Amino acid sequence: MLERDGVTTRAAGSPAPKIELHVHLEGTVRPDTLLAIARRNGQRLPVDTVDELRRLYEFTDFANFIRVWSMTTNCLRTADDFRQVVVDYAAEAAGHGAVYLEGIFSPAERVMRGVGWAEILEGYADGAAAAEQEHGVVVRLTPDIDRELDPELAQECARQVVRYRDRGVVGFGIGGPELAAPASRYARAFAIAREGGLALVPHAGEAGGSDSVREVLGFDPARVRHGLRVVDDPGLLKEIVDRGIVLDVCPTSNLRTRVVETLDDHPLPALHAAGVRCSVGTDDPAMFDTDLGREWTVAERLGVPPSAAYEAGVAGALCDEVTRRRLEALGAAAYGYS
Numbered sequence: 001m002l003e004r005d006g007v008t009t010r011a012a013g014s015p016a017p018k019i020e021l022h023v024h025l026e027g028t029v030r031p032d033t034l035l036a037i038a039r040r041n042g043q044r045l046p047v048d049t050v051d052e053l054r055r056l057y058e059f060t061d062f063a064n065f066i067r068v069w070s071m072t073t074n075c076l077r078t079a080d081d082f083r084q085v086v087v088d089y090a091a092e093a094a095g096h097g098a099v100y101l102e103g104i105f106s107p108a109e110r111v112m113r114g115v116g117w118a119e120i121l122e123g124y125a126d127g128a129a130a131a132e133q134e135h136g137v138v139v140r141l142t143p144d145i146d147r148e149l150d151p152e153l154a155q156e157c158a159r160q161v162v163r164y165r166d167r168g169v170v171g172f173g174i175g176g177p178e179l180a181a182p183a184s185r186y187a188r189a190f191a192i193a194r195e196g197g198l199a200l201v202p203h204a205g206e207a208g209g210s211d212s213v214r215e216v217l218g219f220d221p222a223r224v225r226h227g228l229r230v231v232d233d234p235g236l237l238k239e240i241v242d243r244g245i246v247l248d249v250c251p252t253s254n255l256r257t258r259v260v261e262t263l264d265d266h267p268l269p270a271l272h273a274a275g276v277r278c279s280v281g282t283d284d285p286a287m288f289d290t291d292l293g294r295e296w297t298v299a300e301r302l303g304v305p306p307s308a309a310y311e312a313g314v315a316g317a318l319c320d321e322v323t324r325r326r327l328e329a330l331g332a333a334a335y336g337y338s
């Protein structure tokens with residue numbers, strides 16, 4: 001048994017089925033693998049050892065986390081890297097019971113450092129297909145832009161990713177430093193993604209406040225990533241409940257990036273009690289020293305039982321109806337609801 005942050009987790013025997021909708025694939029690469037990838041690509045990381053990397057992952061605040069995220073993920077460069085990242089994470093998540101996951105990745109950040117669009121998108125798309133074959137996890141992809149990106153490049157990103165709609169790309173998001181720019185700066189990119197058949201899955205209400213969530217609701221998102229701060233605005237909270245919008249909540253991430261001080265301060269219990277459907281994800285598990293099993297245990301401690309996390313996952317998944325019915329059947333068998 002492992003004890004951290006007051007949470008005790010057990011090694012998984014035969015884990016119950018899980019759905020994960022919020023995980024940045026670049027942030028899943030465990031330290032030893034990241035160092036190996038950097039070496040084979042001749043890329044310098046800011047540090048050279050697993051221990052140093054772990055220390056770098058002790059984030060001082062949200063801005064520090066975003067800086068470290070960008071610095072360390074730069075070493076991913078080839079289609080093989082991207083493919084490996086998806087397959088490795090699917091294997092890890094399957095070990096915790098994952099049956100369906102949506103992986104985020106940030107292609108424009110790689111393109112700005114000289115990697116081609118096709119290299120990135122072919123790698124992730126191949127990886128998603130291979131992950132399903134090799135590990136039995138359905139993997140869908142939700143690329144995103146960040147709020148410091150040049151809007152023209154964001155639009156190009158949207159144009160590039162919609163071409164992969166038949167290869168697993170189902171959504172388009174925005175993340176990164178939430179306070180750097182309003183989401184409206186990227187309205188054109190969102191429109192391109194939507195016209196191309198992708199659902200919108202923006203980050204908001206993580207480092208920013210309830211106004212930031214209100215703003216993204218104007219783009220009619222399929223879900224909101226994090227969305228924690230809706231808890232500060234009763235009217236908005238009601239709207240989220242009434243519209244049935246799923247929030248993709250990642251408790252340990254919020255603790256490690258210090259947007260909450262302790263797990264006991266986390267808004268998840270209040271959100272759940274208000275009737276918000278909250279999916280539970282790892283966000284960047286390698287950087288936050290967590291995993292899917294642990295995150296569902298944390299959520300349970302915060303009042304969200306695995307059955308509710310699973311139901312929110314089914315409700316929020318950007319999948320076809322055949323897949324949704326299969327996920328429902330798996331949930332009914334494991335958790336006993338109909």
Ligand SMILES: O=c1[nH]cnc2c1ncn2[C@@H]1O[C@H](CO)[C@@H](O)[C@H]1O
Nearest residue numbers: 024066069106145146175176177283
């Ligand atoms: O928890 C998170 N919140 C916001 N952005 C994140 C998070 N994890 C990873 N990224 C990623 O940080 C990049 C750099 O700005 C973005 O591309 C975003 O996808």
